[in-house]
Amino acid sequence: MNAVLESIEPQSLYELAWTCAPGAMFAFDVDSGTIVDVNPFAEALSGYSRGELLGLEILQMHPVAERERVNSEFVRLHQQPSRYAGYHLLRHDGQSVPVVITCSKSEVVASRPVLVCVYSDVTELEEREHRLATKRWAISAYAGAASALWQKHTSESLIEAICEAITRESVYMFAWVGIAEDGPSRPVRVAAASGSALGYLKGLRMSWSSDDPMGQGPTGICIRKRQLQIVDDTETSPIYAAWRERAKQFGIRSSIAIPFNNNGASHGALHVYAAQPYAFESVAIQVFQHLAEQIGHGMHAIEQERLLHAEQERLAKTERQLTEALSAMVAPIVTAMEMRDPYTAGHQMRVADIACAIGKEKGWSDAQLQGLRVASMVHDIGKISISADVLTKPTRLSDADWEVIHDHPDTGFRILKDIPFPWPVAEIVRQHHERLDGSGYPYGLKADAILPEAKVLAVADVVEAMVADRPYRPSINLDSALQEIERQAGTKLDAEDVRICAAMIREQRFVLPKIAMR
Numbered sequence: 001m002n003a004v005l006e007s008i009e010p011q012s013l014y015e016l017a018w019t020c021a022p023g024a025m026f027a028f029d030v031d032s033g034t035i036v037d038v039n040p041f042a043e044a045l046s047g048y049s050r051g052e053l054l055g056l057e058i059l060q061m062h063p064v065a066e067r068e069r070v071n072s073e074f075v076r077l078h079q080q081p082s083r084y085a086g087y088h089l090l091r092h093d094g095q096s097v098p099v100v101i102t103c104s105k106s107e108v109v110a111s112r113p114v115l116v117c118v119y120s121d122v123t124e125l126e127e128r129e130h131r132l133a134t135k136r137w138a139i140s141a142y143a144g145a146a147s148a149l150w151q152k153h154t155s156e157s158l159i160e161a162i163c164e165a166i167t168r169e170s171v172y173m174f175a176w177v178g179i180a181e182d183g184p185s186r187p188v189r190v191a192a193a194s195g196s197a198l199g200y201l202k203g204l205r206m207s208w209s210s211d212d213p214m215g216q217g218p219t220g221i222c223i224r225k226r227q228l229q230i231v232d233d234t235e236t237s238p239i240y241a242a243w244r245e246r247a248k249q250f251g252i253r254s255s256i257a258i259p260f261n262n263n264g265a266s267h268g269a270l271h272v273y274a275a276q277p278y279a280f281e282s283v284a285i286q287v288f289q290h291l292a293e294q295i296g297h298g299m300h301a302i303e304q305e306r307l308l309h310a311e312q313e314r315l316a317k318t319e320r321q322l323t324e325a326l327s328a329m330v331a332p333i334v335t336a337m338e339m340r341d342p343y344t345a346g347h348q349m350r351v352a353d354i355a356c357a358i359g360k361e362k363g364w365s366d367a368q369l370q371g372l373r374v375a376s377m378v379h380d381i382g383k384i385s386i387s388a389d390v391l392t393k394p395t396r397l398s399d400a401d402w403e404v405i406h407d408h409p410d411t412g413f414r415i416l417k418d419i420p421f422p423w424p425v426a427e428i429v430r431q432h433h434e435r436l437d438g439s440g441y442p443y444g445l446k447a448d449a450i451l452p453e454a455k456v457l458a459v460a461d462v463v464e465a466m467v468a469d470r471p472y473r474p475s476i477n478l479d480s481a482l483q484e485i486e487r488q489a490g491t492k493l494d495a496e497d498v499r500i501c502a503a504m505i506r507e508q509r510f511v512l513p514k515i516a517m518r
Contacts, residue, residue, distance in 0.1 A: 023102075023118040024089070028058045030106050030113040033071075035061075045121060047092030058117075063090050080105045089119050098122050133171060134284050140165070156192060159295055162270075163194035166291070171279065172272050173197050173251070177295065179268040180208050180223045188219055188268070197250040197273060204246070217243060222257035222269045228289070229257040233277035253277045258288050260296035270295060347464060350512070352376035354460035354501065357510045359453075361500045371423025372453045378425070379432050379457060382412030406441045409433050424451065432457045435492040455494040459485060459501050462493065467512065478505070478512065 018025065024042035028035045038046075038053045046053065046061065059067045066087055073084055082103050088096040099119045106113040147161075159177045166175040174195030178188040186209035190201055207215040208223040215221075217239055218229040231237045232254055234247040240255075247253070252273045261267045270292045274280070280288075355376045359369050386408060390401050397405065413430035431454035434440035436447050440458075466481040476484075482502045489498035504510040 021118070023120050024099075025116060025118050026053075026058060026061070027114050027116045030115050033057045033059060036114060042119070045091075045097065045119065046089060052092075061090055063088055063096055089121075098126050130171070131281060131283065134281060140168075140170070160192035160194065162291055162295060163192050166272055166288075167195035171274060171276070173275050174200060174273040176201060176271050177268060178206060178219055178223070178271065185209060185212060186215065188223065191268070195273070197252060200246065200250045200252065200273075213242065218255060218257045219269060219271065222259050223267065226259040226261070226267070228259070228285070230280055230285075231255045232280075235277075251275050254279045256280045256285065256288060258292040260292040262296050267296075347468065348377050348380055350468075351379065351457070351460045351464045354464060354510070354512070355453075355456050357504060358456050358460065358497055358500050361504060362456075362496075368423075368453070371421070371425060372428070372456065374421065374423065375425045375428035375432075375453060376457055376460065378416065379412065379429050379461065380408065381415055381429065382408030382410065384415070385411045406433075410442045424453070427451060428453045428457060432461060434458070436494065437491050439492060456497050459493050459497045462488075463501060464512075482506070 018039050021039055021041060024045040025039040026035055026042055027037040035053050035056050035058060038050055042053070043050055048056075059070055062070050070087070073082075084101045084103070087099050087101055089099045090096055098121075100122050101117050101119055103115060103117045106115045108114070143165075163175040163177060166172055172195070174193070174197035176193035176195075177191045179191045181187050181189050186207050188206040188208055190206075193201060205214055206219050208220045209215040210220075210224060212220070215224065218231055221227070221239070222229040229239075231240050234240045234244060234253055234255065240247065253275055254277050255271060255273045257269045257271045259267065259269050270288060272280075272288060352373045356369050356373050359372050364372070383405075386404055390397070390404060393401065409430045409432060413426045416426035416429055419425070428451055430442070431445060431450050434443065434445040434450045434454060435458070436450070436455075438444045438446040462485055463481050466476050466484060467478055468475050482505065485493055485498050486502060489495040505512065
């Protein structure tokens with residue numbers, strides 16, 4: 001049998017809803033803007049008693065900066081229910097609580113228009129959104145810093161990129177990196193900075209000295225003690241007293257300073273600032289600590305790269321000096337040889353010019369061309385062991401004479417092999433009379449067993465020898481000399497080297513050095 005419930009008076013339900021509602025409810029007179037009633041939750045949220053709230057203007061429940069907006073939005077516009085975000089309730093203790101306000105349309109109660117507004121505390125919601133935004137920013141900032149580590153090539157560009165990554169699209173308004181320097185006042189040098197409050201650093205003297213008043217702030221303590229320093233609120237922090245007014249000027253309310261160490265070479269701190277107090281939560285702090293570590297590691301890597309580059313430059317300079325000294329040794333050797341054999345005076349220099357022109361056409365590097373030139377200039381140095389009578393013999397050479405002549409490449413190798421040239425000069429000299437088909441001397445090498453430089457030198461040597469006078473025969477004309485090397489192309493001489501030599505001479509892209517007639 002069903003129980004018959006007695007009806008409950010609506011007025012009792014309304015009173016129950018008003019008393020137990022989980023939102024802070026304010027009823028105020030639309031005409032005067034004064035509060036005419038509040039529920040218990042409104043007392044708890046505002047910190048005022050009901051008696052203290054009655055008669056207050058609703059505008060007084062908001063910070064001064066919001067009152068004009070309150071008056072224009074929901075005090076005057078009350079023809080229909082509305083919802084408003086972005087407001088704050090000013091508590092009795094002065095604290096501002098973020099709220100979302102839901103208003104009824106105005107109703108006439110006891111002959112006067114009354115508006116009921118529910119203030120919902122969204123502090124927890126905003127904190128969750130802030131934490132989520134912080135995590136999103138942390139991922140973005142760390143990705144930007146990682147990219148900077150790969151792309152930047154100087155310490156300054158690296159830390160500048162990291163500061164930009166921190167302040168780009170984030171809740172953090174300003175970031176900079178300070179490097180501790182030695183000296184009487186132990187100054188802190190600003191290495192990089194980014195953000196909307198760059199002017200904060202202008203004209204600001206910073207120190208990490210314990211004896212300097214400017215070293216007693218977060219920067220000095222962080223660098224000196226190498227400890228994390230957080231200022232939750234610049235307006236109340238004792239260690240921020242000296243910079244409080246400056247912070248107000250630029251809207252700074254909290255900061256963090258994280259130390260880093262460049263593997264002992266230098267040390268400093270990463271500084272980040274926010275416009276809100278208590279802005280640095282655990283997630284962000286961890287990211288900043290990682291970024292500070294990356295700054296230290298990155299600066300160390302860049303410094304090591306710089307030192308390595310400087311050492312490479314020093315070694316390259318030393319090698320150039322050695323190469324120049326060794327090359328300078330060649331000239332007097334050539335002069336001494338030509339004094340013994342006036343008929344070949346200038347021969348080695350002309351061969352060097354022809355050979356290097358061919359090598360240049362082939363696209364060889366400057367270093368390879370320099371080695372080719374040195375080898376060409378001394379390719380006949382082995383003839384120093386041949387008697388002047390044989391070298392200047394006006395008749396055809398005998399078989400015995402040719403045997404002596406055939407030894408000169410090997411003799412040249414023995415003379416040059418212990419000189420520390422950076423190129424295989426001695427081996428090039430030994431091979432310059434070798435031929436592709438194995439018919440050359442002294443070892444009958446074939447094809448790829450012959451160095452590329454020796455192949456080029458062979459072509460240049462043959463051309464120059466044919467167009468110059470010799471004691472035992474007159475010179476032949478240039479066109480006949482080119483036809484002769486073309487006849488030997490691919491069998492005795494390298495075909496590509498011959499093609500290049502003939503083409504550049506015929507097209508007058510290279511002019512044979514003038515040969516003195518005898």
